[in-house]
Amino acid sequence: AQSVTQLDSQVPVFEEAPVELRCNYSSSVSVYLFWYVQYPNQGLQLLLKYLSGSTLVKGINGFEAEFNKSQTSFHLRKPSVHISDTAEYFCAVSVPSYDKVIFGPGTSLSVIP
Amino acid sequence: DAGVIQSPRHEVTEMGQEVTLRCKPISGHNSLFWYRQTMMRGLELLIYFNNNVPIDDSGMPEDRFSAKMPNASFSTLKIQPSEPRDSAVYFCASSLNEQYFGPGTRLTVT
Numbered sequence: 001a002q003s004v005t006q007l008d009s010q011v012p013v014f015e016e017a018p019v020e021l022r023c024n025y026s027s028s029v030s031v032y033l034f035w036y037v038q039y040p041n042q043g044l045q046l047l048l049k050y051l052s053g054s055t056l057v058k059g060i061n062g063f064e065a066e067f068n069k070s071q072t073s074f075h076l077r078k079p080s081v082h083i084s085d086t087a088e089y090f091c092a093v094s095v096p097s098y099d100k101v102i103f104g105p106g107t108s109l110s111v112i113p
Numbered sequence: 114d115a116g117v118i119q120s121p122r123h124e125v126t127e128m129g130q131e132v133t134l135r136c137k138p139i140s141g142h143n144s145l146f147w148y149r150q151t152m153m154r155g156l157e158l159l160i161y162f163n164n165n166v167p168i169d170d171s172g173m174p175e176d177r178f179s180a181k182m183p184n185a186s187f188s189t190l191k192i193q194p195s196e197p198r199d200s201a202v203y204f205c206a207s208s209l210n211e212q213y214f215g216p217g218t219r220l221t222v223t
Contacts, residue, residue, distance in 0.1 A: 034211065037221055043117075043204055043214035044156075062217040090156065099163060103156045 002027040002093045002111030004104035012110045013081055021076040023065075023105045033074040034092040034101065035065055046088060050074065052095075061085070086111045117215035119205050125221045131193040137186055137205030145192050146212065147180055148204040156204075159166045162188065195222045 003026045006074050016031045025031060026096060036044040048059025055067040058104045091104040118137040126132055138145050146161040160170040162182045170180070177196070182188040192199055200222050206212040 042211075043216050044206075045214070046211055049211055083218075099146075099161060099208060100158070100169060101146075103158075105155050 002031060002095065002102045002104055004093050005093050006091055006104040008107050009105065010108045010110065012112055014112050015083055016069070016080045018079050019077065019081050019085075019109065021091075021109065023039050023076065023090050023104060023108075025072050025074065025093045027072075027093065027095070029095055032094045032096060033067060034072070034094070035059065035076050036090040036092060037061075038088040038090065038106075040087070047089075053057045053105070060094075081109075081111050083111050083113060085109060089094070117201075117207050117213055119218050121218060122216065123219045123221075125223065126195055127223055128196055129185045130192045130222075131191065132199075132220060132222075133178045134203050134205075134220070135191070135217060136188045136205030138188070138205070139209075139213055140186070142207035142213070143172070143185075144208045145182060145188050146206040146208070147188070148206065149201045150204060151201045158219035159190070183211040192220075195220075197222045206223055 005024045007022050032110045035047040037047050038044045047063050048057050050067045051063045052058045058064045063078050067074050088106045088108050092101045094101040120135045144163045147159040150156045159172045160180045165182045182191045202217045202219050204214050204217045206214045
């Protein structure tokens, strides 16, 4: 079975500062990895995904994530955050050819003016 | 594309009443998922369908919850009878390769 850990439940950061949201996963087989963002009172929106190939994945809104198989991590980064990035961020994992996605508990990113 | 459509967006009902949540997936998507989100439990998968067939309903809390997908363009999640602890935001998502979420239905049971 797969599982996802997001160690930081809340991350406050000042505007224009860099941020890293951590995600670690557990799986005995190859996986697909995702980051979703949820703005207040909205559904989840896909930020980026890793299926195969290059371990550095670029997504929307200037976010990127790096897949590290040896450390079973998929950390999300942004070099300079904006107020509008304040949201809940979910890391997720799935197994190829299997629809079910396992979501982490989420990290609340708060950007401080 | 209109995305995943859910109705109603908000529902307030009294304990014991039947509640029906509706979802229209994105056309062409072959999988549909129902999730529940609360502060205490986070995001929980309740059930998912593939090609209109229920594949995994292990997340359905109890017999009061039921879900159907009579065709590729419509699904319902029903709670009967509803209880205050069912208050949550219920999301529907559909997928072909990755999941697309609807805006959710905020359910309040008093």
